[in-house]
Amino acid sequence: MMVDIDHFKTYNDHYGHPAGDQCLRRIAETMHQHFSRPGQLVARTGGEEFTVMLPGAPSEGGPRMAESLRAAIEHLAIPHPHSRVTISVGVSHVAPSQRRSAASLIEGADAALYAAKRAGRNRVRVETAPNWV
Structure with a gap:
């Protein structure tokens, strides 16, 4: 799973970097829970981007858990100049019987994340065309 905080630059610009750091901590705590x-x-992989690895989760489990996380972050009701802080999530998976490189798994989740953002943000998208090895 790739997770990105929607419009985080706007949040930082409006509330300041100390508030941005606090926002990141609240989201990270929620993700760890x-x-x-x-x-x-759960790992922070960029400024406002996180990666989640769920080994052993069934293929339908990732999207369901991603949606649960998305709703939990929205439920935090952290104020944002656009409304409240939300996240976009891209999900990709591989079954144990399939051969797939780690890079293609990450690329798939990243492509799904950007599809979620293009579709309006605050949503989950699942990789639709995996890049098998």
Whole structure:
């Protein structure tokens, strides 16, 4: 899963970097609460971007968990100049029986993330055409 905070630059510009840092911490805490099972990993991979790894999750589990996270972040009701802080999420997966490179898995989640953003943000998109090895 690739997760991006929607319009975060606007948030930082409006409220300032200390408030932006606090916002990032609240979102990271919420993500860690959602993904706390052994083996699950949440990592900040860019300014306002996170990656979530869910080993062993069934293919339908990723999108469902992503939607649950999206709703939880929206429910935090963190004020934002556009309304409130939201996230966009891209989901990609690979089954144990399939051969797929780590790079193509990340590329798939990233492509799905940008599809979510193009579709209006504050939504989850699942990779539709995986790049198999």
